[in-house]
Structures are given as C-alpha cells and as structure tokens.
Amino acid sequence: MTELAYDLHIHSCLSPCGDDDMTPANIAGMAALKGLDAVALTDHNSCKNCPAFLAAAKEYGIIGIPGMELTTSEEVHAVCLFPELYQAMEFDRFVYSRLIKVKNRPEIFGKQQIYDENDSVYREESCLLINAVNLSFEGLWEKAASYGGVMFPAHIDKNSNSLIANLGFIPPDSSFQTVELKDMKKLHSLKREHPYLEHCRIISNSDAHYLEHINERGFTLPAAERSAKAVVDTLRRGLF
Template identity: 45%
Template sequence: MQRISYDLHIHSCLSPCGSDESTPGNIVGMAVVAGLDAIAVTDHNSCLNLPAVMSLAEAYGITAVPGMELTTSEEVHVLCYFRSLDDAMDFSGYVAEHSMYIENRPEFFGEQLIMDADDNITGKEKRLLHTASQISFDDVFKLLKGFHGLMVPAHINKSTTSVLSNLGMLPDDSEFTAVEIQTPDKIQELRERFPYLQRCHILTSSDAHYLSDIQDPVHFLHVEENSPSGILDSLSSYL
C-alpha cells in the first residue's frame, strides 16, 4: 500500500461557476506545484475538459481521475469517478441526453469554456450545466456501475445541494461506499448521527472553483496503485 495526497473535487472553466483562469493547464500546473499526487476535475454535468486534463496530467506525472459532479433530479450533487476517460465521456453523453436543454446565459452564469491541452478555447458549451438532470439520486449507484464508475455523494454536510440538505436523510437502501464531507472536524459527529457512514470512506476535497482554492497535500488515501483504477478500488469496498 502507498499513501497518496489528493484533491478529488476541482472545477475547471467549463463549470459555469468556475473561474476562466481554471484552465486544464493551470489546474494541473497548480496541483504539481502544490505537491499533490492525485486530482480529479469534476465539472458540473459534463466531462468535456477531461481529455485535456488527462493528457496534461500524464505529461506532468500526476494522476488524474476522470470525474464529474452530477446534479440529480432532486438537485443533490454527486461526485462520479471513472476508471477510464472513455467511460467518463460516455457518461457525459448520457447525462446530456437525460437533461433538459436550457441555454446558458454567460452574462448571468459565466462562460462554459472547452479547452485543449494547450489551453486554447475550442468551444463553449451552450447548454447550461448548472441545471438538474433527469437522473434520480436513487438510481445513480447502479447507473454508474454500467459505466465502471463510483458514486460519492458530494459535501454531504453542506446546507444546499447535498443529500442531507435536500433529502434530509441517507436512504436506508444506500449502497455507496464513500462520501465527501466539507470539513474533517465533522466526521465523528456525522458518523454518530448516521451509522451508515461508519462503513464509508470519507473524502475531504477543496471543491475548488478558483486556482487558489486547490488544496495542499493535507488529505491522504492508502492505495495499492496511484492510478484511477487503484484509487477507485480503494474506495469501492466498505470499511
């Protein structure tokens, strides 16, 4: 087993709430400077900047886990991680097909920039990515299995867009094996309130919308291999 530092919740300039300076190159560069071993760019409801991120991460010798922050039909945010870029891109297409088309208004929500590995703008996503998909929270776990993916409910103690804020509970038939918590000082309290969490791996990432938000190497995972599959393997079984 090896101990790796991570930040597995980072938004690029594709997310309407992400800074235009959060380009694939700047994100990977910042992660390298910070000394992180693994990152995940998890834009809202899309993976269109992942090809550039994955290419740059490989070039700079850092692990990038393909990811997305899905908004369910209940407006619960769920981090979705994948073993391969192909699986992530296939899921991105599935989400686009199962979301209502609402055109982005950049003057209100910001640009949604698609970039290549040289940080050139190759397009702008016209579909507003902040909206809820037609995918229910209850269906995410099994749906992701079909894409070789892992479900991680995002920032579960956040006052909005979390499973606890929007559903008010952890469903009794939950199957996920990991969750994200905003601050590690809340872990014990949440595990006492929700015994299901005693079985789950706990992640604490930055949810970075600006480059300066990307965290230093302060949170760690133990994995057999520092790769997308190795990281997903470590999070895929109960404690």
C-alpha cells in the same frame, strides 16, 4: 499499498461558476506545485474538459482522474469518477441526454469553456450545465458502476445541494461506500445522526473553483498502485 495525496473534486472553467483561470493545464500545474498525487476534474454535469486535463496531468506527472459532479433530479450533488477516459466520455453523453436543456447566459451564469490539449478554448457549451439531470439519486451508484465508475455524495455537510440537506436522511439501502465532507470537524456529530456513515470511507476535497483553493498536500488515500483505477477501486471498497 501506497498513500496518495488527493483532491478529487475540482471545477474547471467549463463549470459556469469556475474561474476563467481554471484551465485544464493550470489545474494540473497547480496540483503538481502543491504536491498532490491524484487529482480529479469534476465539472457540473460534464466531462468535456477531461481529455485536455488528462493530457496535462500526464505532462506534470500526476494521476489525472476523469469525472463530473452530477446534479440529480432531487438537486443532490454527487461526484462520479472513472478509471478510463472513454468510460467518462460515454457517461458524459448519457448525462447530457438527460440534462434539462436551458440556454446558458454567460453574462449571468458565467462562461462554459471547453479546452483542447494545447490549453486553448475551442468552443463553449451552450446549454447551462448547473441544471438538474433527469436521474434520481436512487440508482446512481449502479448507473455509474455500469460505466465502470464510482459515485460518492458530495459535501454532505453543506446545507444546500447535499444528500442530507435535500433528502433529509441517508437512504438505509444506499450502496455508496465513500462520502465527501467539506469540514472534517463535523464528522463525529454526523456519525451520531447518521449511523450509515460508520461503514463509509470519509474524504475531504476542495470543490475548488479558483486555483488557490485547490487542496494542499495533506489528505491521503491508500491505493494498490499509482493509477486512476486504483483510486476508483479504493473509493468503491470504502473501508472494506
């Protein structure tokens, strides 16, 4: 086993709320500068910048993991990660077919830029990506798994767009084994209120929309090897 310093929730300039400097290559470069081992790109409801990001991550010698932050029909945010790029892009096509289509207005919501492997914009996404997807939180674990991936609820301690805030509870028949907290100081009180968390691996990511907000080296995950597959396997197993 090896311990990998991670940040598994980062937005590029494809997310309308992401800063224009959050290009795939800039993200990989900043992650390497901060000493991270494993980094995931998780734009809102899209994996379309993951090919460029994985190419840049390879150049910088870090583990790039393709993924997205999906918005369910209940407007719960959940991170979905995949061991292989082709799995992420197949999931991307499925999610895009379920996305509520509204034309983006860049002057209001922000640009949605898709980059090539030369870190240049080659097109913009026209449909607003921060809308909900016609897919319930119930069954999302199984849906991500059917594409070879893993799902974990995002920032469950936030008072909006989180599993607890939007549903009011953690469904007792849930299958996820990992959850994300923004503020680890809230962990003990959350465990008292939601015993399901006692069985989960707890991780903390930056949810960065600006380069300077990407995590410093600190939080680590155990993994069987230095690979995206090993990271996804750890998240899928949780504590067990």
